[in-house]
Amino acid sequence: MTESSLGLEILQEVTRIANSTLDLDETLEKIIPVIKNKMHMDACAIYLINESDRLLHLKASMGLPDKAMHINLGIGQGVTGWVAQQGRSLALSEAMQDPRFVYFPEIEEEKFSSMLSVPILANCPPLGVINVHSIEKRVFSPEEISVLETIAGQVTGCLRNAIQFHRNQMTLKETRILYDISLAVQSTLKLEHGLWIILSAITMGEAGGFNRAMLFTLNEKNQRLQGIMGLGPDSQEDAVRVWTELNKKKGDLLQWVIKEAQRDLHRDSPFHNFVCGLSYPVTANDNILSETVLQKKPFNITKAKEHQLVSQEFIDALGVDSFATVPLIAHEEVLGVILVDNRYDQKPITEENLRFLTRFTVYASWVIENSRLFSKLLDTNRELLSMKEQLVQAERLSALGEMAAEVAHEIKNPLVSIGGFARRLKDKMTHLSQKWEDNNDLKSAANYSEIISSEVDRLERLLKNTLIYSKSGTLETEECQLNKLIEEVLYLFKSGLYEKNIHLVTDLQTDLPLLKLDQQKIKQVLINLFYNALESLSLGGLLKVETFQEEYAQKQKMITVRVEDTGGGIPQQVFENIFNPFFTTKHTGTGLGLSICRKIIENHGGTIRVENQLGKGVIVYLHLPLQNSPDYIKN
């Protein structure tokens, strides 16, 4: 067999093998014996340059001792290294005599005399080297050299395919991870949960596999980067525990992450709290984080100690010498920075890691931005809705107000006479019916006039409420005694309370300071409250009115009016609406009572609070500020 036909035969075989599988390791394993046997060599080895450490790793061999499998050679180191560096073949009949030769005990090269070494070339630099060794000393013919070079070319093709395949696999994997993450993030509306899921993806094996991740957001107002989240084990032991756990979860990692995010447990982790305590200014040439923001690009720091922009303090705080930073960018705007490191397994951060992280943060930024937009949208929407509501209400009220004001004046005077005479009639009738006790006609007549006068009361109240409600909130205040005001109003309720069998208890603190109040309006508030209590106490009961001075938040002095009834309280669905204008459960009510109370009290700079004791009764608190209190200013 001629050498060229031998070459052809080997090439055919190698090509067949190369095309039969996409798995690179398998291809190499199969090629090796073909080369060795067909070329009558004693050993054959294929080295490939590892992308991340740039060393020549022995990938497949035959005729070399087992321990050789672990050998990694530097580019330029030994004959193999030289070939990889130069990209040129080297045939040595007495290899050990060559000055480029370096002895590696693992390979037990002393057994061999001659070697041929050819580069696996794609372009410069080479992807690897193929070596053949023979024990017997020999001279390699140019044909032999060219056969091996051709095989190397074939291997290059395989490698390219394999790399392509690997890349496809990676993108496929990435796409899947991104898709999963997007599902996970969509499962929560809370930005915090979304971020946690993203950091989880970065730290939990599949996506990034970094040991720890920290998230900083840019505060535009004070131009600082503030740590807001940290994810990772707290110590070496913790790391081992977490990773063992994670390994067990493999299949449903995503589900686990989503569930975990909702538990908010990460807030308790010391590492998270450590990150939250970090804050750095965004200034040129100051620190690596701010540089990441300003230059809008990632940094892979391998020797932090020698890096100008990394302070010793920072290194001490992180406890690592290598880490990487990536900006979070959305719409050209930097939102923050993610910092990752491999503190616990000390794995170097490769370019590929970083590329993935960068691609990933694009997505993370998008999530943050989306969530911001979403919440902004919610806000705007809410604002619009309430504005619309307010407009409708304002329109309704101003129309109502104008009409009410006009009608009210025309109605008031006849109302006063009707009501006034009905009262007189009632008094007279009661008087008469007491005189003639057995005259039932007189009794019913007294009752009728009673009905007229109480209905007039209601009409008056309605008119007053509608008028107050429709008018602007300008107050006519003057100094007055709140207690006196209360007593005056209670005086008007005296007979009503008596008739309904309601026991009135008053406890008014005697030495209250004077208050600046709009007396008419405060009276209206009290009237509305007392009527509500009265109406709830249709079966009788207790009405308790108290005033007292108290200190609020330790310095704000307030006068409080407390109105308590035992009318059974308010059902929950009703309670949520009691302050809404026009909301009423009474067929005779306007539903303006409490909303007017609130309006008036708030115009006075005070607050109204309703304490609902279901099944028991209602307590209304009016808190009125003492006027000389400068730190209580309400618009």
Added chain:
Amino acid sequence: MKTILVVDDEQNIRFLYKEELEDAGYKVSVAATGEEAFKKLKKQVPDLIILDIKMPGMDGIEVMRKIKDEKGDIPIILCSAYGQYKQDFRVWASDAYVVKSADLRELKLTIKEIFNQLKAG
């Protein structure tokens, strides 16, 4: 017996006030307009005047000013259908301001207080 002059353009209101106040133990005379009030004042000066603000012709506030100018310090209570005059500083010259109501107890309470103050002062 204390005398009170009620000035109001509504006949039924005048009637109501007269009945109620007489029951409360006062001597009551009435006038339907400012002009009529001045005629009555010339004959006899009451201890207190109740003035409706909103009246055709001379309104209650004008009447009050003229009375204060010509007759000096007779206590005056101004009345109106609603509290809308509260912010009118001209009302402040009166001794009291009462919002009209079918329930006259507030008015009567005010009258009593004014007389008590006069007695004390």
